[in-house]
Amino acid sequence: MQETTRRPGMxxxxxxxxxxxxGRRVVLHGRRIDDLEGERAFSRAIDWIARGYDRHxxxxxxxxxxxxxxPRTVERLHEQAALLxxxxxxxxxxxxxxxxxxxxxxxxxRTHPDRAARITAYRDAALRDDVRITxxxxxxxxxxxxxxxxxxxxxxxxxxxxxRSDGIVVRGAKLHITGGPLCHDLLVMPTKQMKQGEExxxxxxxxxxxxxxxxxxxxSYAPAAEDDxxxxxxxVLNMPDAMVVFDDVLVPWDRVFIDGQVExxxxxxxxxxxxxxxxxxxxxAWQADVLVGLAQLxxxxxxxxxxxxxxxxxxxxxxxxxxxxAGLEAAIARAQSTPDGYLYPDDLRTNxxxxxxxxxxxxxxxxxxxxxxxxVVTAPTLADLDDPEVGPWVRKYLATSAADGEHxxxxxxxxxxxxxxxxGGWNAVTHVQSGGGLLxxxxxxxxxxDLDAAKALALGVAGMGEGxxxx
Numbered sequence: 001m002q003e004t005t006r007r008p009g010m011x012x013x014x015x016x017x018x019x020x021x022x023g024r025r026v027v028l029h030g031r032r033i034d035d036l037e038g039e040r041a042f043s044r045a046i047d048w049i050a051r052g053y054d055r056h057x058x059x060x061x062x063x064x065x066x067x068x069x070x071p072r073t074v075e076r077l078h079e080q081a082a083l084l085x086x087x088x089x090x091x092x093x094x095x096x097x098x099x100x101x102x103x104x105x106x107x108x109x110r111t112h113p114d115r116a117a118r119i120t121a122y123r124d125a126a127l128r129d130d131v132r133i134t135x136x137x138x139x140x141x142x143x144x145x146x147x148x149x150x151x152x153x154x155x156x157x158x159x160x161x162x163x164r165s166d167g168i169v170v171r172g173a174k175l176h177i178t179g180g181p182l183c184h185d186l187l188v189m190p191t192k193q194m195k196q197g198e199e200x201x202x203x204x205x206x207x208x209x210x211x212x213x214x215x216x217x218x219x220s221y222a223p224a225a226e227d228d229x230x231x232x233x234x235x236v237l238n239m240p241d242a243m244v245v246f247d248d249v250l251v252p253w254d255r256v257f258i259d260g261q262v263e264x265x266x267x268x269x270x271x272x273x274x275x276x277x278x279x280x281x282x283x284x285a286w287q288a289d290v291l292v293g294l295a296q297l298x299x300x301x302x303x304x305x306x307x308x309x310x311x312x313x314x315x316x317x318x319x320x321x322x323x324x325x326a327g328l329e330a331a332i333a334r335a336q337s338t339p340d341g342y343l344y345p346d347d348l349r350t351n352x353x354x355x356x357x358x359x360x361x362x363x364x365x366x367x368x369x370x371x372x373x374x375x376v377v378t379a380p381t382l383a384d385l386d387d388p389e390v391g392p393w394v395r396k397y398l399a400t401s402a403a404d405g406e407h408x409x410x411x412x413x414x415x416x417x418x419x420x421x422x423x424g425g426w427n428a429v430t431h432v433q434s435g436g437g438l439l440x441x442x443x444x445x446x447x448x449x450d451l452d453a454a455k456a457l458a459l460g461v462a463g464m465g466e467g468x469x470x471x
Contacts, residue, residue, distance in 0.1 A: 010065065010130045012057050013050030019184065020046070022210040026181045028218045028240075036181065041220040045182060045239045048088040049132065064127050067095055070102040070342035071335075077343050078332050084279060085286050089239040090132050090179030096275040097133040097187045098123060099344070103271040106339040108257070108264050115264075119257050122206055131184040133206070135272055136174035136244055139191045148194070148201045158188065158246060159200040160259060167252040168259055170203060173245045176433070180242030181218045183209055188246075189268035199260035204268050206255045213249040218242045221422035229382040230413040234423035269436075271344075273444075277354040277435035278345045281328045284357035284431060288321035290418065291364045298372045298411045301403035313367040320360050327353025348448035355441040358431040365419045365428070372415050379412040 011019065017037060026033045028041060036042045056065050067087070071077040084092050101123040109116030126133060139148075142156030151157070158172025174188065186207040194202040207214065222238040223231040258264050295314050299305040327349055334346035369376055379398070385391045385406060395405035418424055432438060459465030 009061070009128070010057050010059070010063055011053050013054040016050050016053045016132075017046065020182065024181075024210040024216065025214065026216045026218055028181075028220070033181075033218075040224070041218070041222045042181060042240060044222060044236055045088070045090075045179075045220075048237060048239075049090055049182060052087050052091050053130075065130060067091070068098045068127050070099065070340075072341050072343060074333060074335050074343065077335055077345070081278070081282055081328070081332060084282055088237075090134060090182055092279055093135065093179055094131075094133045094183075096272060096279055097135050098126065099275045099342075100135070100187075100268060100272040101126075102340070102342045103275075103338055103344050104257075104264075104267050107267050107271075108261075111263065112258075112261060115257055115261070118254055122255060122257075126185065126206075132179070132182070133185045133187050134177055134179045134183040135187040135189065136177055136207075137189050137191050137269060137272065138175045140173045140175065141191070147198065149198050157191070157201050158203065160203050161200075161248065163259070164250070167250050168203065168205070168256055170205070170207075170246050170249050170251060173243055175243050177216075177242045177244050179239055180209075180216050180244055181240050185209065186214070186244060189272065190265040191269060192266065194262045194265035196262060198265075199262060202262045202265040203259055204257040204264075205251045205259075206257075207246070207249060207251055211249050211251075213247040215245040215247065216242045217245065221426045223422070227381075227383050231417045231421070231423075232410070232414050233417045234421070238423065273436050273440060274344060274347060274350055277441065278328075278331060278350050280431070280434045281324060281331070281350065281353045281357055284354075284361065285321065285325040285328050287418075287427070288317070288324055288357070288361075288364060291368055292317045292321050294411065294415050294418075295368045295371050298368075298408075298415065301400060301408045301411055302371070302373065303400050303402045304371065310371055313371060317364050317367055320357075320364055324353060324357040327356060347444055351441040351444040351448075354435060355438060355445065358438060358441075361428065361431045365424075368415060368419060372412065375412045376416045377420055379409055379416075382409065382413065385409070 020036050026036065028039065033039050033042070037046055056067070067080055067083055071080055080095070084095060101119055105116045105119045105123070108119060139157040142151040142153060148157035148159070155172050158170055158174060160168045161171045162169035170188070174186075177186070180186075186209060188207055189204040190202055209216070218240045219242065220238065220240040221234060222240070223235050225231075228235040257268075292314065295317055296305065299310050299314065304310045331345040331349040331353060334349055335343040336346060337343055375398075380390070380394050384394050394409065398405035398408045400408065416424070418427070435441065456465055
């Protein structure tokens with residue numbers, strides 16, 4: 001493994017690029033990728049991350065990225081949420097990971113102060129060294145109705161296979177790892193609550209991406225075409241995903257946060273789920289506004305912006321966008337505090353907003369496609385505009401009295417890119433699955449909603465209690 005010297009302190013974009021040359025094992029489409037920057041599927045994502053490093057860089061000794069510091073006021077949490085909308089997904093995931101570490105340290109420390117000290121030490125080092133972290137939570141799982149220890153293959157869930165004087169050895173795989181090829185550390189945690197007898201599966205740790213035995217099998221929705229102008233969003237803003245395989249990977253003890261403590265096996269997942277759902281709601285609020293804007297623009301370009309059913313559809317989209325953002329704002333305004341004084345968003349409102357946004361996203365997309373028309377998927381490409389023979393025809397026949405042909409063509413491609421092509425499909429699935437799937441949000445909402453108070457009100461209305469206030 002090639003070693004890269006790292007100095008503590010904030011990285012620049014060029015420093016981040018250099019840090020990727022550490023001998024990590026990355027495979028894409030069956031090919032080993034040694035030059036990550038030279039790979040088309042990764043290069044734009046690397047540029048995006050590097051721009052963020054340069055944007056937030058502070059050369060003063062001891063400076064750290066303010067986004068990664070645990071919030072202690074509602075105002076600061078609100079500022080961070082706004083900032084998250086402007087950063088790349090890997091940086092956003094690093095934020096979620098760091099906030100998870102802030103949240104779990106006090107809980108783990110109640111019974112295992114030594115483990116909490118490791119969590120805090122790693123968190124502080126990650127902040128100081130300005131690393132990018134992606135979390136590894138979802139296991140391969142094998143037969144879903146069986147417990148981890150009952151699988152035909154015991155490696156279906158990541159587990160500890162050896163404990164040595166210098167650390168633990170883990171084996172297994174984690175799926176859906178956004179930014180996996182481009183991070184520095186992998187924050188590994190159990191995917192569910194483990195029981196007695198499943199101690200080997202109750203493991204949480206931080207693994208350097210270039211560790212011996214780690215393999216990253218990557219995928220990407222980045223456009224593969226040489227001329228990718230008709231992918232106006234995903235050509236510039238894309239991030240690879242991965243399956244990460246841990247083939248007997250040694251993790252030093254100072255990076256092991258739980259090892260066999262089944263009572264804390266779900267602590268990390270619960271904390272991470274909350275922060276991931278907040279980020280997901282944040283993204284959905286922004287995206288809803290984008291879809292509203294595209295719907296209004298294409299309605300105007302098609303000459304349909306005054307048609308009653310079109311106006312009603314856009315109004316419904318506006319209501320959705322407003323409610324998702326209201327849920328986000330309420331989750332932040334009702335933030336609660338850890339014993340250490342760090343804030344975390346309100347569980348009930350975060351999960352309710354995430355569930356609502358995810359389950360209604362398809363309605364926004366359906367309305368947008370209905371307003372825009374079939375040209376979303378059948379329109380010529382932008383390259384056709386360059387052809388001296390067919391270019392004038394494209395401009396002529398796509399023009400309306402309200403918009404020229406090129407303007408309308410670009411809107412069609414923007415809508416296709418964000419809703420009906422590789423990124424659009426990835427986005428639709430991610431809305432549903434991020435943060436543990438819709439059932440996870442339903443369970444948390446039911447746990448935190450005051451059902452007894454609602455029952456008392458209902459009894460009062462039925463004349464069987466005092467919950468109903470009569471005039």
